[in-house]
Amino acid sequence: MSKTYYDPADLRKFGKITEWSEELGNKFFEYYGKVFEEGALTAREKSLIALAVSHTEQCPYCIDAYTKDGLQRGITKEEMMEALHVGAAIKSGATLVHGVQMMNKVNKLDG
């Protein structure tokens, strides 16, 4: 057994998930490919969104994949970091906006 939960080499094996459920696996990859095609958003914009979400989801495979994808598209490290801050802002905002709930509760119980 591997001594770590994550092995970078496992990313290359992602496609193998179809082996245990071919139809669903294929449908997922077809959908996935379609999502990242150029549409109303450019493939470059989608790559930056994916990078930010990879971090908020804390998925190491996705972080490796979309950092590399960004470099391939000529995205600069400054652009990448700004995208991450968008993710981080939403994450921290999502925490802090619940502060209103806390305040409501305090006011109700102890107002």
Next chain:
Amino acid sequence: MTKLKTQSLQKKGSDLAQSNRQLEILSNGIFKNGELPTFKDKISETSQFPLKAKKLEILQINVGYMCNQVCEHCHVDAGPDRKEIMTRETMRQCLEVIKNSGAHTLDLTGGAPEMNPDFRWFVEEAAKVGIKDFIVRSNLTIIRANKKYYDLPEFFKKHNIHVVSSMPHWTRGKTDKQRGDGVFDKSIKALQELNAVGYGMPDSNLRLDLVYNPSGAFLPGDQTSMEKDFKKALKEDFDIQFHNLFAITNLPIARFLDYLVASENYEDYMYALVEAYNPAAVANVMCTNTLSISWDGYLFDCDFNQMLELPVNSKAKHVSEFNEALLVGRNIVISQHCYGCTAGAGSSCQGVVA
């Protein structure tokens, strides 16, 4: 002032300055233990082995390995410390080939070809032959390196040279990281000077194309999208225009191979190349219509094979023995570096091929 990144592998006495050591790395490890298929096995899957040379269309002449830059990923291992320079005598032999061959394109490369003391003589003589597309691969900074080169844009224009120049990115940081501090600013100045004499302008016949190759261990993105981004940024930031962008994959040889091994990216990079393998690109790889001539007149299937010292598989091995009939149909010499030309949309000195 440009600051050189480093010395050539040859000057440093590096193990990887030896082509046989590079070929060993490319044949051993993941390719020997069967983890990845060799290039021969891969193209055999689609019955494309052996790769055969077709009609000769492009003559690429390397006039010397001397360069004013020492770029991080140079496949030539070029630099100021390299002394291999084509002599006028070999140039005369090349001129005979240019006159007698059916090639429509002449492509001068280096090193910095302009640093060869007979460069201008050679261009003037070759231009008289009236070849359709006469390319000089200029690194741009050479135009600003010394007063004696300041008139190069005018010289290129006079001989209707098609200028092809490297530009790794539209930002200073990424460009200087790969090519040396100060390279970006000099390149921008040189591009503006080329524009000023008419190069790269939308309706101009004076062709100015840029070459993009990735600054690290990753493959180039889509050529069309990259071209759009480059054009927008260079126009907005510096009022620079150019015609086309060629996205070229870094081949795992010489300094780029050294970098891949040292940064522990070699295996992942080879996986990426093999995973991106595209049989459609194989049909159009440049070695099938190109002949590469080295500074000392030897013949190779491409500039990469030249650097790996893999000569053509033909009785005619030197420019003095040039015989088009002998060279057509020859088997192309391959190794695992060839995956670099068949990944994704393919890669050649003229960009994508598929």
